[in-house]
């Protein structure tokens with residue numbers, strides 16, 4: 001009730017800015033899929049020197065899901081989430097007219113996962129776009145979809161975030177600062193136009209700072225040729241042309257795994273999360289107390305708690321599920337959004353804020369009325 005009262009003045013103000021015939025973008029259907037295989041912190045002890053206590057205290061994670069190694073891929077999980085989102089939107093896969101797929105763990109180096117969804121779901125010969133913005137990938141993808149709906153270009157857009165992290169992490173003690181954080185899963189939305197002034201995406205806000213690109217990165221395989229860093233991040237083993245993409249030496253030196261300076265990411269995240277959330281609120285003449293539910297990207301529970309404290313949000317205004325799924329990167333926001341909605345924590349007309357920060361660095365927010 002409170003949310004609606006606050007929003008009506010804004011809506012009339014917005015209607016002055018947006019041409020009368022330009023629709024808003026609504027979420028018509030939402031779905032999620034997580035693999036049934038639960039991996040607890042204790043389960044990780046058989047691979048590395050870590051502890052349940054360390055992981056829970058530093059990250060809030062109790063368990064995560066790992067996809068079946070040979071039967072499930074980033075795309076197959078995305079298809080499962082998409083089937084639910086499409087059904088809930090009351091349409092069929094053949095009605096989808098554009099796919100936007102956010103992931104950092106694609107089935108193939110190329111082509112992207114979007115075309116694999118198009119094939120697996122027997123969709124028409126529609127456009128398929130892959131977005132590579134890591135933790136903020138889903139908000140970037142949502143923003144792209146929003147523009148296409150508002151301009152009238154498409155009527156049913158499928159936006160997906162999906163990750164199979166378990167395929168490529170360093171599960172030895174050497175990689176424990178990264179591998180304990182991540183989990184697998186997928187979430188999907190169907191976007192449609194709406195004329196309802198009390199529903200839909202109000203605004204999206206996208207940012208990047210490539211000055212910190214190497215702080216959280218997977219360098220190899222890649223074409224970087226050690227160009228961007230003072231020290232070598234790939235040992236090409238005196239490889240000839242055609243042999244530099246992935247060499248035996250790179251694998252021997254574990255240069256094929258992600259790298260992260262966790263504390264530096266943490267310090268930047270706790271500044272940029274509140275900043276980009278406030279940017280979305282200010283752009284719409286709103287304040288933190290107006291938020292019905294904030295869905296922060298599930299990077300680390302301590303980051304989410306810091307953001308909640310900084311914005312003076314009540315517990316019921318923030319939804320976290322990192323304890324169950326870990327950090328599922330591009331999938332974390334749609335999974336948390338879907339779960340919060342399924343649990344009845346998001347109701348029609350509620351103001352929902354999505355916010356993310358991660359590798360790049362990139363960060364982003366979206367404000368919408370459910």
Ligand code: ACO
Pocket residue numbers: 049050051054055058059134135176177178180216261262263264265266269299300303327329357358359
């Ligand atoms: N188990 C036990 N000990 C560990 C583990 C582990 N899994 N990992 C690291 N440690 C040890 C370290 O070796 C270090 O030991 P030392 O003091 O003897 O050297 C100690 O714990 C502290 O290490 P830190 O890295 O300083 O620990 P921190 O408290 O910063 O927590 C963490 C690490 C959880 C990674 C944190 O920095 C973090 O969450 N950072 C942000 C991550 C993030 O948001 N990433 C962005 C999203 S991911 C994306 O975009 C792809």
